[in-house]
Amino acid sequence: MTCWSRKIFNRKNALITAAVTLIILAGSTFPLFAADPLFANLEKRLIKDGLDVEFVRDIYRHSSVKLEPNIISVNLQWKESTVNYNQFLDKKTVAKAKAYIHKHREALDAADKRFGVSPAIIVAILTVETRLGTFTGNYHTINVLSTMAVADNLPVQKKIFASLLPENTDADSLKQLMKRLNKRVDRGYRDLKALLLYVQENGNDPFAIKGSREGAIGIPQFLPSNISQYGHDGNNDGMVDLFNHEDAIATVASFLKMHHWNKTGTEEEKGEILFRYNRSSSYVDAIYALCSRLKKNNS
Secondary structure (H helix, E strand, O other): OOOHHHHHHHHHHHHHHHHHHHHHHHOOOOOOOOOOOOHHHHHHHEEEHHOOOHHHHHHOOOOOOOOOOHHHHHHOOOHHHHOHHHHHHHHHHHHHHHHHHHHHHHHHHHHHHHHHOHHHHHHHHHHHOOOOOOOOOEEHHHHHHHHOOOOOHHHHHHHHHHOOOOOOOOOHHHHHHHHHHHHHHHHHHHHOOOOOOOHHHHOOOOOOOOOOOOOOEOOOOOOOHHHHHHOOOOOOOOOOOOHHHHHHHHHHHHHHHHHOOEEEEOOOHHHHHHHHHHHOOHHHHHHHHHHHHHHHOOO
């Protein structure tokens, strides 16, 4: 083959390779760039912080990843006072909680033995958090936390504040909402990073995990950044799955023990621990009231 022939041959090969590459990329689930340009710096930050490059890039090039400004907006305006905690104290709910104790007695007794936390308080928490795992949230956690993590970006803030209720658009309200939003940025990034490490370690599908507007996930509604500290493998399968009842039970017990639940004597001290789980006095009162009902026939 002459020198000129080799050049033509190599050029043809290069063109064929380029064409094949374009075809592959065109049919791929992952676009060439981040699904939303506003996630570009977030992607770089996660990689800089040590997460696997290809793992992060694959996530932020996936068509399922998107900004969710409306969810963040609703979350900012949500008021704890609007929750009706009495709904967890009706006869039907109490009966279901008692049936849950009977069904998961082995896991609950194991948690009590290991952590010194009674079945009644664990089940009361799981009932109020997710109705014993029947409602763990409808929001894609990866999108909620990713949006929260980039909420210091002006274009994102504009999208979030565009859907505020009329009563929250005055200067004072906007100032308060901005403070709340700013607090969520660092927490959002921390929980996002924890979520990605969690799904990578356990082999979960990051796009299948749904949770609350705050980014809490699973039967006990834990923020991802709390899983490594309090999460516990209740069924001894080698990983912590908060959507598994045995793991959820053990994780709640682990959380309470690490806050010295079994070393506190007064109801007020225990109430302070429950307040750490959910910063609401009404929540604490509901947990205690339900726990009392469950202890009557399940001591």
